[in-house]
Amino acid sequence: MAMQTYLVAGFNGGAGRSLTAALLAYGLHLQDRPTILVRQTCSGLLSTIDPLETTLPVPCCELTLPAPYALPSDLTAGLTTMIHGADARFMTALQQMAVAEVGNEGNVVVDLCCNERALNAATMRDASMILLPARASVFEVDWAVRSFARARDIQRYRDAAVPTLLATIVPDSGRTRQMHMLGRMLRDSDPDRELLPGEPSEVVVEVPFLDEATLTALLDERPIWQDPLLSAQCRAFATAAAVRADAFMTMLAEDDGDL
Ligand SMILES: Nc1ncnc2c1ncn2[C@@H]1O[C@H](COP(=O)(O)OP(=O)(O)O)[C@@H](O)[C@H]1O
Numbered sequence: 001m002a003m004q005t006y007l008v009a010g011f012n013g014g015a016g017r018s019l020t021a022a023l024l025a026y027g028l029h030l031q032d033r034p035t036i037l038v039r040q041t042c043s044g045l046l047s048t049i050d051p052l053e054t055t056l057p058v059p060c061c062e063l064t065l066p067a068p069y070a071l072p073s074d075l076t077a078g079l080t081t082m083i084h085g086a087d088a089r090f091m092t093a094l095q096q097m098a099v100a101e102v103g104n105e106g107n108v109v110v111d112l113c114c115n116e117r118a119l120n121a122a123t124m125r126d127a128s129m130i131l132l133p134a135r136a137s138v139f140e141v142d143w144a145v146r147s148f149a150r151a152r153d154i155q156r157y158r159d160a161a162v163p164t165l166l167a168t169i170v171p172d173s174g175r176t177r178q179m180h181m182l183g184r185m186l187r188d189s190d191p192d193r194e195l196l197p198g199e200p201s202e203v204v205v206e207v208p209f210l211d212e213a214t215l216t217a218l219l220d221e222r223p224i225w226q227d228p229l230l231s232a233q234c235r236a237f238a239t240a241a242a243v244r245a246d247a248f249m250t251m252l253a254e255d256d257g258d259l
């Protein structure tokens with residue numbers, strides 16, 4: 001199997017990207033394929049001291065999102081968008097880094113920053129899957145749905161579909177409520193089912209939910225990853241994401257067939 005690139009993205013801070021990326025990278029690592037976690041950094045943003053990198057039993061690297069091309073100010077908005085969309089410098093650098101770290105057949109999980117250029121058309125084109133975390137509150141679900149609509153819009157415009165999943169982060173007690181909210185917002189943002197022909201539940205994958213005690217242990221840099229339950233959950237998460245990704249492509253193919 002060729003290298004697989006998993007993008008964890010979203011346009012709001014605190015969405016759950018870094019933890020989701022770490023949980024997925026760990027699950028893939030446990031499935032015995034060489035895996036690295038790459039944290040995308042954006043110039044101008046402070047990087048934090050991060051207990052994920054110090055505790056996670058998966059190699060972690062950082063790679064900076066290049067500054068935008070300096071374009072003449074009299075270019076049309078359409079042309080400017082097209083040029084920024086075609087900017088593949090991050091993915092080219094990522095590929096080189098990944099080959100050096102895990103060879104040609106590994107997994108690369110990328111924790112993208114929330115800059116709007118992070119998930120451009122060129123970055124999506126080379127991805128195997130895009131995960132958009134959605135936490136419990138209505139604002140966070142709204143952000144996740146907007147990120148989904150934007151990612152699918154770009155894919156449709158370029159005719160380059162990539163499995164795009166909502167990675168839900170809620171305790172079991174909040175699942176039904178969140179799914180209801182997510183379904184309604186997805187439908188409202190896409191009344192003609194152009195972005196999502198199937199059911200909202202078909203693009204949802206559940207992220208292992210860490211309780212307060214586990215989050216605190218992580219913050220204290222205690223080795224939470226050795227817990228057999230968490231290991232099993234991460235492995236199951238990686239498997240579920242792959243199953244959903246395959247089903248996503250089938251869903252789009254069937255929808256095309258219907259036309
Ligand atoms: N899987 C999870 N289980 C429980 N809480 C989570 C989970 N993922 C994220 N969170 C909560 O969301 C916060 C922000 O997550 P983080 O991954 O740092 O977001 P981002 O990288 O998008 O800024 C965490 O500090 C934690 O409180």
Ligand SMILES: [Mg+2]
Pocket residue numbers: 017018019
């Ligand atoms: Mg983060």
